[in-house]
Amino acid sequence: MRKYNLGIDIGGTSIKIGLFNLDDDLLDVWNVKTNKHSNGSLILADIANSIKTKIDVSEIRALGFGVPGPVSKNIIYSCVNLGWGQKDIVKEIKQLLNDENLLVRVGNDANLAAAGEIYKGVASGYINAFMVTLGTGIGGGVIIDGRVVDGINGVAGEIGHTHIDDIHNLECNCGKKGCLETVASATGIVRLAKEYLKLSDRPSKLRKFEYFSAKIVIDLAKAGDELAKEIISKSMEYLAKVLAKVTYIINPDIFIIGGGISNAGNFIIKEIEKHYYPLVKPFINHTNFSIATLGNQAGMFGACYLIK
Protein backbone atom coordinates (compact mmCIF):
# COMPACT_ATOMS: atom_id res chain seq x y z
CA MET A 1 0.00 0.00 0.00
CA ARG A 2 1.27 3.44 -0.93
CA LYS A 3 1.53 5.21 2.40
CA TYR A 4 4.57 7.52 2.20
CA ASN A 5 5.55 10.78 0.55
CA LEU A 6 9.19 11.80 0.28
CA GLY A 7 10.41 15.40 0.33
CA ILE A 8 13.98 15.52 -0.97
CA ASP A 9 16.16 18.64 -0.97
CA ILE A 10 19.31 18.20 -3.06
CA GLY A 11 22.01 20.63 -1.96
CA GLY A 12 25.59 21.07 -3.10
CA THR A 13 26.99 19.37 0.01
CA SER A 14 24.26 17.07 1.24
CA ILE A 15 20.82 15.78 0.35
CA LYS A 16 18.09 15.97 2.94
CA ILE A 17 15.38 13.31 2.69
CA GLY A 18 12.15 13.62 4.66
CA LEU A 19 9.74 10.72 5.03
CA PHE A 20 6.12 11.80 5.47
CA ASN A 21 2.94 9.83 5.95
CA LEU A 22 -0.15 10.82 3.92
CA ASP A 23 -1.40 12.90 6.87
CA ASP A 24 1.57 15.27 6.35
CA ASP A 25 3.43 14.07 9.45
CA LEU A 26 7.19 14.02 9.18
CA LEU A 27 8.26 10.52 10.32
CA ASP A 28 11.98 10.57 9.64
CA VAL A 29 14.72 12.75 8.17
CA TRP A 30 18.10 11.65 7.01
CA ASN A 31 21.00 13.00 4.99
CA VAL A 32 22.94 11.60 2.05
CA LYS A 33 26.27 13.08 0.99
CA THR A 34 26.10 14.79 -2.42
CA ASN A 35 28.47 12.94 -4.73
CA LYS A 36 29.55 15.48 -7.31
CA HIS A 37 31.96 13.18 -9.14
CA SER A 38 31.21 12.41 -12.82
CA ASN A 39 29.06 15.53 -13.16
CA GLY A 40 26.77 14.38 -10.38
CA SER A 41 25.71 11.33 -12.35
CA LEU A 42 25.51 9.16 -9.22
CA ILE A 43 23.38 11.51 -7.13
CA LEU A 44 19.99 10.09 -8.08
CA ALA A 45 21.20 6.49 -7.72
CA ASP A 46 22.50 7.33 -4.25
CA ILE A 47 19.11 8.77 -3.35
CA ALA A 48 17.26 5.75 -4.74
CA ASN A 49 19.51 3.33 -2.86
CA SER A 50 19.21 5.26 0.36
CA ILE A 51 15.40 5.23 0.12
CA LYS A 52 15.37 1.47 -0.54
CA THR A 53 17.31 0.82 2.65
CA LYS A 54 14.62 2.64 4.63
CA ILE A 55 11.33 1.61 3.04
CA ASP A 56 9.75 -0.60 0.45
CA VAL A 57 9.36 1.27 -2.87
CA SER A 58 5.85 -0.12 -3.28
CA GLU A 59 4.86 1.90 -0.21
CA ILE A 60 5.85 5.24 -1.78
CA ARG A 61 3.07 7.37 -3.18
CA ALA A 62 5.12 10.34 -4.39
CA LEU A 63 8.49 12.09 -4.36
CA GLY A 64 9.10 15.84 -4.44
CA PHE A 65 12.55 17.18 -5.29
CA GLY A 66 14.13 20.54 -4.61
CA VAL A 67 17.21 21.37 -6.67
CA PRO A 68 19.65 24.31 -6.71
CA GLY A 69 18.89 25.59 -10.20
CA PRO A 70 16.13 26.79 -12.52
CA VAL A 71 13.22 24.41 -13.07
CA SER A 72 10.16 24.74 -15.25
CA LYS A 73 7.41 22.16 -15.66
CA ASN A 74 9.47 19.59 -13.71
CA ILE A 75 12.43 19.85 -16.08
CA ILE A 76 15.73 21.09 -14.68
CA TYR A 77 17.54 23.58 -16.94
CA SER A 78 20.85 23.26 -15.10
CA CYS A 79 22.33 22.86 -11.62
CA VAL A 80 25.86 24.19 -11.89
CA ASN A 81 26.69 23.23 -8.29
CA LEU A 82 25.79 19.59 -8.93
CA GLY A 83 27.38 19.31 -12.37
CA TRP A 84 23.98 18.88 -14.00
CA GLY A 85 22.85 20.30 -17.31
CA GLN A 86 19.27 19.89 -18.51
CA LYS A 87 17.81 16.91 -16.71
CA ASP A 88 14.53 15.05 -16.40
CA ILE A 89 14.76 13.57 -12.92
CA VAL A 90 11.09 12.57 -13.01
CA LYS A 91 11.92 9.99 -15.66
CA GLU A 92 15.24 8.99 -14.09
CA ILE A 93 14.00 8.40 -10.56
CA LYS A 94 11.05 6.33 -11.82
CA GLN A 95 13.53 4.13 -13.66
CA LEU A 96 15.88 3.87 -10.68
CA LEU A 97 13.03 2.92 -8.37
CA ASN A 98 11.53 0.74 -11.10
CA ASP A 99 8.03 2.16 -10.67
CA GLU A 100 6.33 4.08 -13.49
CA ASN A 101 3.34 4.95 -11.31
CA LEU A 102 5.16 7.13 -8.81
CA LEU A 103 4.12 10.78 -8.70
CA VAL A 104 7.27 12.91 -9.01
CA ARG A 105 7.52 16.70 -8.96
CA VAL A 106 10.55 18.98 -9.10
CA GLY A 107 11.07 22.57 -8.04
CA ASN A 108 13.78 25.12 -7.46
CA ASP A 109 15.04 25.04 -3.87
CA ALA A 110 14.37 28.72 -3.15
CA ASN A 111 10.82 28.41 -4.48
CA LEU A 112 10.35 25.27 -2.39
CA ALA A 113 11.63 27.01 0.73
CA ALA A 114 8.73 29.44 0.28
CA ALA A 115 6.38 26.49 -0.21
CA GLY A 116 7.77 24.85 2.93
CA GLU A 117 7.09 27.94 5.02
CA ILE A 118 3.50 27.98 3.70
CA TYR A 119 3.12 24.27 4.37
CA LYS A 120 4.60 23.95 7.84
CA GLY A 121 6.28 27.23 8.74
CA VAL A 122 5.67 30.88 9.50
CA ALA A 123 3.40 31.47 6.49
CA SER A 124 1.06 28.62 7.33
CA GLY A 125 -2.47 29.65 6.33
CA TYR A 126 -1.38 32.11 3.64
CA ILE A 127 -1.77 31.34 -0.05
CA ASN A 128 0.26 34.18 -1.59
CA ALA A 129 3.80 34.64 -0.34
CA PHE A 130 7.19 35.88 -1.37
CA MET A 131 10.22 34.47 0.42
CA VAL A 132 13.70 35.90 0.15
CA THR A 133 16.61 33.78 1.37
CA LEU A 134 19.60 35.89 2.37
CA GLY A 135 22.48 33.46 2.42
CA THR A 136 25.78 33.30 0.56
CA GLY A 137 23.67 34.34 -2.41
CA ILE A 138 20.09 35.53 -2.56
CA GLY A 139 17.24 33.21 -3.45
CA GLY A 140 13.60 34.05 -3.82
CA GLY A 141 10.42 32.04 -4.00
CA VAL A 142 6.93 32.92 -5.16
CA ILE A 143 3.69 31.24 -4.14
CA ILE A 144 0.46 32.39 -5.78
CA ASP A 145 -2.90 30.83 -4.93
CA GLY A 146 -1.00 28.20 -2.98
CA ARG A 147 1.02 27.10 -6.00
CA VAL A 148 4.75 27.39 -6.60
CA VAL A 149 5.53 29.76 -9.48
CA ASP A 150 8.46 28.49 -11.59
CA GLY A 151 8.38 30.90 -14.52
CA ILE A 152 8.75 29.88 -18.15
CA ASN A 153 12.57 29.85 -17.84
CA GLY A 154 12.59 28.80 -14.18
CA VAL A 155 13.67 32.31 -13.20
CA ALA A 156 10.68 33.31 -11.04
CA GLY A 157 11.79 34.57 -7.64
CA GLU A 158 15.41 35.13 -8.66
CA ILE A 159 15.54 38.67 -7.32
CA GLY A 160 19.21 38.28 -6.41
CA HIS A 161 20.08 39.23 -9.96
CA THR A 162 17.87 42.26 -10.37
CA HIS A 163 19.91 45.42 -10.86
CA ILE A 164 19.62 47.72 -7.85
CA ASP A 165 22.91 49.46 -7.11
CA ASP A 166 24.33 52.11 -9.44
CA ILE A 167 26.66 53.57 -6.80
CA HIS A 168 29.06 50.76 -5.94
CA ASN A 169 28.03 48.70 -8.96
CA LEU A 170 29.94 45.63 -7.76
CA GLU A 171 30.53 42.68 -10.05
CA CYS A 172 28.17 39.74 -9.60
CA ASN A 173 28.81 36.04 -10.24
CA CYS A 174 26.19 36.21 -12.99
CA GLY A 175 28.38 38.51 -15.06
CA LYS A 176 26.34 41.65 -14.52
CA LYS A 177 27.03 44.48 -12.09
CA GLY A 178 25.05 46.00 -9.25
CA CYS A 179 22.78 42.99 -8.66
CA LEU A 180 20.93 42.84 -5.33
CA GLU A 181 23.08 39.85 -4.40
CA THR A 182 26.23 42.04 -4.45
CA VAL A 183 24.93 44.23 -1.61
CA ALA A 184 22.34 42.30 0.40
CA SER A 185 23.46 38.67 0.63
CA ALA A 186 25.87 37.60 3.39
CA THR A 187 28.80 38.06 1.04
CA GLY A 188 27.17 41.22 -0.31
CA ILE A 189 27.00 42.80 3.14
CA VAL A 190 30.72 42.12 3.59
CA ARG A 191 31.47 43.61 0.17
CA LEU A 192 29.36 46.67 0.89
CA ALA A 193 31.09 47.07 4.26
CA LYS A 194 34.49 46.98 2.60
CA GLU A 195 33.34 49.70 0.20
CA TYR A 196 32.22 51.86 3.12
CA LEU A 197 35.52 51.31 4.96
CA LYS A 198 37.43 52.24 1.83
CA LEU A 199 35.43 55.34 0.94
CA SER A 200 35.86 57.15 4.27
CA ASP A 201 38.04 57.03 7.35
CA ARG A 202 35.11 57.16 9.73
CA PRO A 203 35.80 55.17 12.89
CA SER A 204 34.28 51.74 13.30
CA LYS A 205 35.09 48.60 15.23
CA LEU A 206 34.98 46.88 11.84
CA ARG A 207 38.42 48.35 11.17
CA LYS A 208 39.86 46.06 13.85
CA PHE A 209 39.12 42.98 11.76
CA GLU A 210 41.30 41.77 8.94
CA TYR A 211 38.47 39.52 7.82
CA PHE A 212 34.89 39.74 8.97
CA SER A 213 31.55 38.10 8.25
CA ALA A 214 28.12 39.61 7.66
CA LYS A 215 27.23 38.44 11.16
CA ILE A 216 29.97 40.62 12.62
CA VAL A 217 28.70 43.66 10.71
CA ILE A 218 25.18 42.96 11.97
CA ASP A 219 26.32 42.36 15.55
CA LEU A 220 28.30 45.61 15.55
CA ALA A 221 25.32 47.45 14.09
CA LYS A 222 23.10 46.03 16.82
CA ALA A 223 25.68 47.12 19.40
CA GLY A 224 25.51 50.69 18.10
CA ASP A 225 28.57 51.00 15.85
CA GLU A 226 27.50 53.93 13.65
CA LEU A 227 29.25 52.89 10.45
CA ALA A 228 28.05 49.28 10.78
CA LYS A 229 24.50 50.58 11.34
CA GLU A 230 24.76 52.63 8.19
CA ILE A 231 26.04 49.66 6.17
CA ILE A 232 23.20 47.38 7.29
CA SER A 233 20.68 50.15 6.74
CA LYS A 234 21.92 50.71 3.18
CA SER A 235 21.98 46.97 2.46
CA MET A 236 18.40 46.56 3.70
CA GLU A 237 17.40 49.71 1.76
CA TYR A 238 18.46 47.93 -1.43
CA LEU A 239 16.48 44.86 -0.40
CA ALA A 240 13.45 47.00 0.53
CA LYS A 241 13.54 48.65 -2.90
CA VAL A 242 13.28 45.26 -4.55
CA LEU A 243 10.57 44.06 -2.15
CA ALA A 244 8.58 47.22 -2.94
CA LYS A 245 8.80 46.22 -6.61
CA VAL A 246 7.61 42.72 -5.68
CA THR A 247 4.66 44.41 -4.00
CA TYR A 248 3.77 46.41 -7.10
CA ILE A 249 3.92 43.21 -9.15
CA ILE A 250 2.29 40.50 -7.01
CA ASN A 251 1.36 42.23 -3.71
CA PRO A 252 1.78 39.07 -1.62
CA ASP A 253 0.00 38.36 1.66
CA ILE A 254 3.34 37.95 3.41
CA PHE A 255 7.07 38.42 2.90
CA ILE A 256 9.18 35.72 4.54
CA ILE A 257 12.83 36.49 5.26
CA GLY A 258 15.09 33.44 5.51
CA GLY A 259 18.73 32.43 5.24
CA GLY A 260 21.64 33.15 7.57
CA ILE A 261 21.06 36.91 7.67
CA SER A 262 17.53 36.36 8.95
CA ASN A 263 19.02 35.15 12.24
CA ALA A 264 19.30 38.85 13.05
CA GLY A 265 15.51 38.70 13.49
CA ASN A 266 13.47 41.81 14.15
CA PHE A 267 16.50 44.04 13.78
CA ILE A 268 16.57 43.18 10.07
CA ILE A 269 12.81 43.40 9.64
CA LYS A 270 12.73 46.89 11.18
CA GLU A 271 15.46 48.01 8.79
CA ILE A 272 13.55 46.63 5.82
CA GLU A 273 10.27 48.21 6.94
CA LYS A 274 11.90 51.61 7.47
CA HIS A 275 12.85 51.77 3.80
CA TYR A 276 9.90 49.82 2.40
CA TYR A 277 6.88 51.78 3.56
CA PRO A 278 7.80 55.13 1.97
CA LEU A 279 8.08 53.27 -1.35
CA VAL A 280 4.60 51.74 -1.27
CA LYS A 281 2.62 54.72 0.01
CA PRO A 282 -0.17 55.70 -0.47
CA PHE A 283 -1.25 52.25 -1.64
CA ILE A 284 -0.26 50.16 1.34
CA ASN A 285 -0.27 50.87 5.07
CA HIS A 286 0.63 47.45 6.34
CA THR A 287 2.55 44.48 4.96
CA ASN A 288 3.40 41.28 6.82
CA PHE A 289 7.12 40.63 7.16
CA SER A 290 8.14 37.51 9.06
CA ILE A 291 11.32 35.61 9.75
CA ALA A 292 11.34 32.07 8.36
CA THR A 293 11.05 29.33 10.95
CA LEU A 294 12.02 26.10 9.20
CA GLY A 295 15.71 26.86 8.64
CA ASN A 296 17.43 24.39 6.36
CA GLN A 297 14.44 22.02 6.48
CA ALA A 298 12.26 24.48 4.51
CA GLY A 299 13.25 23.04 1.12
CA MET A 300 12.51 19.50 2.25
CA PHE A 301 9.07 20.48 3.52
CA GLY A 302 8.47 22.44 0.31
CA ALA A 303 9.42 19.40 -1.77
CA CYS A 304 6.73 17.44 0.08
CA TYR A 305 4.25 20.31 -0.42
CA LEU A 306 4.74 19.94 -4.19
CA ILE A 307 3.29 16.43 -4.13
CA LYS A 308 0.48 16.98 -1.65
Next chain:
Amino acid sequence: MRKYNLGIDIGGTSIKIGLFNLDDDLLDVWNVKTNKHSNGSLILADIANSIKTKIDVSEIRALGFGVPGPVSKNIIYSCVNLGWGQKDIVKEIKQLLNDENLLVRVGNDANLAAAGEIYKGVASGYINAFMVTLGTGIGGGVIIDGRVVDGINGVAGEIGHTHIDDIHNLECNCGKKGCLETVASATGIVRLAKEYLKLSDRPSKLRKFEYFSAKIVIDLAKAGDELAKEIISKSMEYLAKVLAKVTYIINPDIFIIGGGISNAGNFIIKEIEKHYYPLVKPFINHTNFSIATLGNQAGMFGACYLIK
Protein backbone atom coordinates in the same frame (compact mmCIF):
# COMPACT_ATOMS: atom_id res chain seq x y z
CA MET B 1 -32.72 29.22 -18.66
CA ARG B 2 -29.44 30.88 -17.78
CA LYS B 3 -27.73 31.30 -21.12
CA TYR B 4 -25.78 34.57 -20.96
CA ASN B 5 -22.62 35.91 -19.33
CA LEU B 6 -22.00 39.64 -19.10
CA GLY B 7 -18.56 41.25 -19.20
CA ILE B 8 -18.80 44.81 -17.92
CA ASP B 9 -15.94 47.33 -17.95
CA ILE B 10 -16.69 50.42 -15.88
CA GLY B 11 -14.59 53.36 -17.02
CA GLY B 12 -14.52 56.98 -15.90
CA THR B 13 -16.39 58.16 -19.00
CA SER B 14 -18.39 55.19 -20.19
CA ILE B 15 -19.30 51.64 -19.27
CA LYS B 16 -18.84 48.93 -21.86
CA ILE B 17 -21.18 45.95 -21.55
CA GLY B 18 -20.54 42.76 -23.51
CA LEU B 19 -23.16 40.05 -23.85
CA PHE B 20 -21.70 36.55 -24.27
CA ASN B 21 -23.32 33.17 -24.70
CA LEU B 22 -21.99 30.23 -22.69
CA ASP B 23 -19.81 29.18 -25.65
CA ASP B 24 -17.79 32.39 -25.18
CA ASP B 25 -19.18 34.09 -28.27
CA LEU B 26 -19.65 37.84 -28.01
CA LEU B 27 -23.22 38.51 -29.12
CA ASP B 28 -23.58 42.22 -28.48
CA VAL B 29 -21.70 45.19 -27.04
CA TRP B 30 -23.16 48.47 -25.90
CA ASN B 31 -22.11 51.49 -23.89
CA VAL B 32 -23.68 53.28 -20.96
CA LYS B 33 -22.55 56.75 -19.90
CA THR B 34 -20.81 56.80 -16.52
CA ASN B 35 -22.88 58.98 -14.21
CA LYS B 36 -20.46 60.33 -11.66
CA HIS B 37 -22.97 62.51 -9.81
CA SER B 38 -23.63 61.71 -6.14
CA ASN B 39 -20.31 59.90 -5.81
CA GLY B 40 -21.23 57.49 -8.57
CA SER B 41 -24.12 56.11 -6.57
CA LEU B 42 -26.28 55.66 -9.67
CA ILE B 43 -23.75 53.78 -11.77
CA LEU B 44 -24.79 50.26 -10.79
CA ALA B 45 -28.49 51.06 -11.13
CA ASP B 46 -27.82 52.44 -14.62
CA ILE B 47 -26.03 49.21 -15.50
CA ALA B 48 -28.82 47.05 -14.08
CA ASN B 49 -31.50 49.02 -15.96
CA SER B 50 -29.55 48.90 -19.19
CA ILE B 51 -29.19 45.13 -18.93
CA LYS B 52 -32.91 44.68 -18.22
CA THR B 53 -33.80 46.53 -21.43
CA LYS B 54 -31.72 44.02 -23.41
CA ILE B 55 -32.37 40.66 -21.79
CA ASP B 56 -34.37 38.88 -19.16
CA VAL B 57 -32.45 38.70 -15.87
CA SER B 58 -33.47 35.07 -15.42
CA GLU B 59 -31.37 34.28 -18.50
CA ILE B 60 -28.16 35.63 -16.96
CA ARG B 61 -25.71 33.11 -15.54
CA ALA B 62 -22.95 35.48 -14.39
CA LEU B 63 -21.59 39.01 -14.46
CA GLY B 64 -17.93 40.02 -14.42
CA PHE B 65 -16.97 43.60 -13.61
CA GLY B 66 -13.80 45.54 -14.33
CA VAL B 67 -13.29 48.70 -12.30
CA PRO B 68 -10.63 51.43 -12.30
CA GLY B 69 -9.27 50.83 -8.82
CA PRO B 70 -7.75 48.24 -6.50
CA VAL B 71 -9.80 45.09 -5.91
CA SER B 72 -9.11 42.11 -3.70
CA LYS B 73 -11.39 39.10 -3.26
CA ASN B 74 -14.18 40.85 -5.21
CA ILE B 75 -14.22 43.85 -2.85
CA ILE B 76 -13.34 47.26 -4.28
CA TYR B 77 -11.05 49.33 -2.05
CA SER B 78 -11.74 52.58 -3.90
CA CYS B 79 -12.32 53.97 -7.38
CA VAL B 80 -11.38 57.63 -7.14
CA ASN B 81 -12.45 58.33 -10.73
CA LEU B 82 -15.96 57.04 -10.05
CA GLY B 83 -16.38 58.61 -6.63
CA TRP B 84 -16.45 55.20 -4.98
CA GLY B 85 -14.88 54.25 -1.68
CA GLN B 86 -14.89 50.66 -0.45
CA LYS B 87 -17.71 48.88 -2.23
CA ASP B 88 -19.21 45.41 -2.49
CA ILE B 89 -20.73 45.46 -5.96
CA VAL B 90 -21.34 41.70 -5.84
CA LYS B 91 -23.97 42.27 -3.18
CA GLU B 92 -25.33 45.46 -4.76
CA ILE B 93 -25.82 44.14 -8.27
CA LYS B 94 -27.52 41.00 -6.98
CA GLN B 95 -29.97 43.24 -5.13
CA LEU B 96 -30.50 45.53 -8.12
CA LEU B 97 -31.17 42.57 -10.40
CA ASN B 98 -33.15 40.87 -7.65
CA ASP B 99 -31.36 37.53 -8.05
CA GLU B 100 -29.24 36.06 -5.26
CA ASN B 101 -28.07 33.17 -7.42
CA LEU B 102 -26.12 35.20 -9.95
CA LEU B 103 -22.39 34.55 -10.08
CA VAL B 104 -20.61 37.91 -9.80
CA ARG B 105 -16.86 38.57 -9.90
CA VAL B 106 -14.93 41.82 -9.79
CA GLY B 107 -11.42 42.71 -10.89
CA ASN B 108 -9.18 45.68 -11.52
CA ASP B 109 -9.45 46.92 -15.12
CA ALA B 110 -5.72 46.64 -15.87
CA ASN B 111 -5.63 43.08 -14.52
CA LEU B 112 -8.70 42.24 -16.58
CA ALA B 113 -7.15 43.69 -19.73
CA ALA B 114 -4.42 41.08 -19.27
CA ALA B 115 -7.09 38.42 -18.74
CA GLY B 116 -8.89 39.60 -21.87
CA GLU B 117 -5.75 39.24 -23.98
CA ILE B 118 -5.32 35.69 -22.64
CA TYR B 119 -8.97 34.90 -23.27
CA LYS B 120 -9.48 36.30 -26.75
CA GLY B 121 -6.41 38.32 -27.70
CA VAL B 122 -2.73 38.11 -28.48
CA ALA B 123 -1.88 35.95 -25.46
CA SER B 124 -4.44 33.29 -26.25
CA GLY B 125 -3.01 29.92 -25.26
CA TYR B 126 -0.68 31.28 -22.58
CA ILE B 127 -1.38 30.85 -18.89
CA ASN B 128 1.23 33.19 -17.38
CA ALA B 129 1.29 36.75 -18.66
CA PHE B 130 2.16 40.26 -17.66
CA MET B 131 0.43 43.10 -19.45
CA VAL B 132 1.45 46.72 -19.22
CA THR B 133 -0.98 49.36 -20.45
CA LEU B 134 0.79 52.56 -21.48
CA GLY B 135 -1.95 55.16 -21.54
CA THR B 136 -2.46 58.44 -19.69
CA GLY B 137 -1.17 56.47 -16.72
CA ILE B 138 0.42 53.03 -16.55
CA GLY B 139 -1.57 49.96 -15.63
CA GLY B 140 -0.33 46.46 -15.25
CA GLY B 141 -1.97 43.08 -15.03
CA VAL B 142 -0.72 39.71 -13.85
CA ILE B 143 -2.04 36.30 -14.83
CA ILE B 144 -0.54 33.22 -13.18
CA ASP B 145 -1.73 29.71 -13.99
CA GLY B 146 -4.56 31.30 -15.94
CA ARG B 147 -5.84 33.20 -12.92
CA VAL B 148 -5.96 36.95 -12.34
CA VAL B 149 -3.67 38.00 -9.48
CA ASP B 150 -5.24 40.80 -7.39
CA GLY B 151 -2.81 40.98 -4.50
CA ILE B 152 -3.84 41.29 -0.84
CA ASN B 153 -4.28 45.07 -1.18
CA GLY B 154 -5.35 44.94 -4.84
CA VAL B 155 -1.99 46.40 -5.85
CA ALA B 156 -0.69 43.52 -7.99
CA GLY B 157 0.40 44.73 -11.42
CA GLU B 158 0.59 48.41 -10.43
CA ILE B 159 4.08 48.91 -11.81
CA GLY B 160 3.28 52.50 -12.73
CA HIS B 161 4.16 53.48 -9.18
CA THR B 162 7.41 51.63 -8.78
CA HIS B 163 10.34 54.01 -8.35
CA ILE B 164 12.62 53.95 -11.36
CA ASP B 165 13.99 57.42 -12.14
CA ASP B 166 16.48 59.12 -9.85
CA ILE B 167 17.66 61.59 -12.50
CA HIS B 168 14.59 63.65 -13.36
CA ASN B 169 12.68 62.42 -10.31
CA LEU B 170 9.41 63.98 -11.50
CA GLU B 171 6.43 64.25 -9.18
CA CYS B 172 3.77 61.57 -9.61
CA ASN B 173 0.03 61.83 -8.93
CA CYS B 174 0.51 59.25 -6.18
CA GLY B 175 2.58 61.71 -4.14
CA LYS B 176 5.92 60.01 -4.69
CA LYS B 177 8.64 60.99 -7.15
CA GLY B 178 10.32 59.17 -10.00
CA CYS B 179 7.58 56.57 -10.54
CA LEU B 180 7.61 54.70 -13.85
CA GLU B 181 4.40 56.51 -14.78
CA THR B 182 6.24 59.87 -14.76
CA VAL B 183 8.53 58.81 -17.60
CA ALA B 184 6.87 56.00 -19.59
CA SER B 185 3.12 56.73 -19.80
CA ALA B 186 1.79 58.98 -22.57
CA THR B 187 1.94 61.95 -20.23
CA GLY B 188 5.27 60.69 -18.90
CA ILE B 189 6.84 60.67 -22.35
CA VAL B 190 5.76 64.29 -22.82
CA ARG B 191 7.18 65.23 -19.42
CA LEU B 192 10.44 63.44 -20.15
CA ALA B 193 10.62 65.19 -23.54
CA LYS B 194 10.17 68.58 -21.87
CA GLU B 195 13.02 67.74 -19.50
CA TYR B 196 15.27 66.85 -22.43
CA LEU B 197 14.34 70.06 -24.28
CA LYS B 198 15.09 72.10 -21.15
CA LEU B 199 18.38 70.44 -20.28
CA SER B 200 20.11 71.06 -23.61
CA ASP B 201 19.74 73.19 -26.71
CA ARG B 202 20.17 70.29 -29.08
CA PRO B 203 18.10 70.72 -32.23
CA SER B 204 14.85 68.82 -32.60
CA LYS B 205 11.62 69.27 -34.51
CA LEU B 206 9.95 68.98 -31.12
CA ARG B 207 11.03 72.58 -30.45
CA LYS B 208 8.58 73.77 -33.12
CA PHE B 209 5.63 72.68 -31.01
CA GLU B 210 4.20 74.74 -28.19
CA TYR B 211 2.28 71.70 -27.06
CA PHE B 212 2.89 68.14 -28.18
CA SER B 213 1.62 64.64 -27.44
CA ALA B 214 3.50 61.39 -26.86
CA LYS B 215 2.42 60.37 -30.35
CA ILE B 216 4.28 63.33 -31.83
CA VAL B 217 7.44 62.40 -29.94
CA ILE B 218 7.13 58.82 -31.18
CA ASP B 219 6.39 59.87 -34.77
CA LEU B 220 9.40 62.19 -34.80
CA ALA B 221 11.55 59.43 -33.33
CA LYS B 222 10.36 57.06 -36.05
CA ALA B 223 11.17 59.74 -38.64
CA GLY B 224 14.74 59.95 -37.36
CA ASP B 225 14.72 63.04 -35.13
CA GLU B 226 17.76 62.31 -32.94
CA LEU B 227 16.57 63.94 -29.74
CA ALA B 228 13.10 62.36 -30.05
CA LYS B 229 14.78 58.97 -30.60
CA GLU B 230 16.81 59.47 -27.46
CA ILE B 231 13.74 60.44 -25.43
CA ILE B 232 11.77 57.38 -26.52
CA SER B 233 14.80 55.16 -25.98
CA LYS B 234 15.25 56.49 -22.44
CA SER B 235 11.54 56.12 -21.69
CA MET B 236 11.52 52.53 -22.90
CA GLU B 237 14.76 51.88 -20.99
CA TYR B 238 12.90 52.77 -17.78
CA LEU B 239 10.07 50.46 -18.78
CA ALA B 240 12.50 47.67 -19.70
CA LYS B 241 14.18 47.98 -16.28
CA VAL B 242 10.85 47.35 -14.60
CA LEU B 243 9.93 44.51 -16.97
CA ALA B 244 13.30 42.88 -16.20
CA LYS B 245 12.31 43.02 -12.53
CA VAL B 246 8.96 41.46 -13.41
CA THR B 247 10.95 38.69 -15.09
CA TYR B 248 13.05 38.05 -11.99
CA ILE B 249 9.88 37.87 -9.92
CA ILE B 250 7.34 35.93 -12.03
CA ASN B 251 9.15 35.18 -15.33
CA PRO B 252 5.93 35.22 -17.40
CA ASP B 253 5.39 33.35 -20.67
CA ILE B 254 4.61 36.62 -22.43
CA PHE B 255 4.67 40.39 -21.95
CA ILE B 256 1.75 42.18 -23.58
CA ILE B 257 2.09 45.88 -24.34
CA GLY B 258 -1.19 47.78 -24.57
CA GLY B 259 -2.57 51.31 -24.32
CA GLY B 260 -2.20 54.24 -26.70
CA ILE B 261 1.60 54.08 -26.81
CA SER B 262 1.43 50.50 -28.05
CA ASN B 263 0.04 51.83 -31.37
CA ALA B 264 3.68 52.50 -32.19
CA GLY B 265 3.94 48.72 -32.62
CA ASN B 266 7.25 47.02 -33.26
CA PHE B 267 9.14 50.27 -32.94
CA ILE B 268 8.30 50.29 -29.22
CA ILE B 269 8.94 46.57 -28.77
CA LYS B 270 12.40 46.86 -30.34
CA GLU B 271 13.24 49.73 -27.98
CA ILE B 272 12.10 47.69 -24.98
CA GLU B 273 14.01 44.58 -26.09
CA LYS B 274 17.22 46.58 -26.66
CA HIS B 275 17.30 47.57 -23.01
CA TYR B 276 15.69 44.44 -21.56
CA TYR B 277 17.97 41.64 -22.72
CA PRO B 278 21.22 42.94 -21.16
CA LEU B 279 19.36 43.04 -17.83
CA VAL B 280 18.23 39.42 -17.87
CA LYS B 281 21.40 37.75 -19.14
CA PRO B 282 22.67 35.12 -18.68
CA PHE B 283 19.39 33.65 -17.47
CA ILE B 284 17.17 34.39 -20.44
CA ASN B 285 17.84 34.41 -24.16
CA HIS B 286 14.32 34.93 -25.41
CA THR B 287 11.18 36.53 -24.03
CA ASN B 288 7.88 37.00 -25.86
CA PHE B 289 6.83 40.63 -26.22
CA SER B 290 3.60 41.29 -28.10
CA ILE B 291 1.36 44.25 -28.80
CA ALA B 292 -2.16 43.89 -27.37
CA THR B 293 -4.85 43.28 -29.95
CA LEU B 294 -8.15 43.90 -28.17
CA GLY B 295 -7.81 47.65 -27.68
CA ASN B 296 -10.41 49.14 -25.36
CA GLN B 297 -12.43 45.91 -25.43
CA ALA B 298 -9.76 44.01 -23.47
CA GLY B 299 -11.28 44.87 -20.08
CA MET B 300 -14.71 43.75 -21.17
CA PHE B 301 -13.37 40.41 -22.43
CA GLY B 302 -11.34 40.07 -19.23
CA ALA B 303 -14.45 40.69 -17.14
CA CYS B 304 -16.12 37.80 -18.96
CA TYR B 305 -13.00 35.63 -18.47
CA LEU B 306 -13.39 36.11 -14.68
CA ILE B 307 -16.72 34.30 -14.70
CA LYS B 308 -15.88 31.52 -17.14
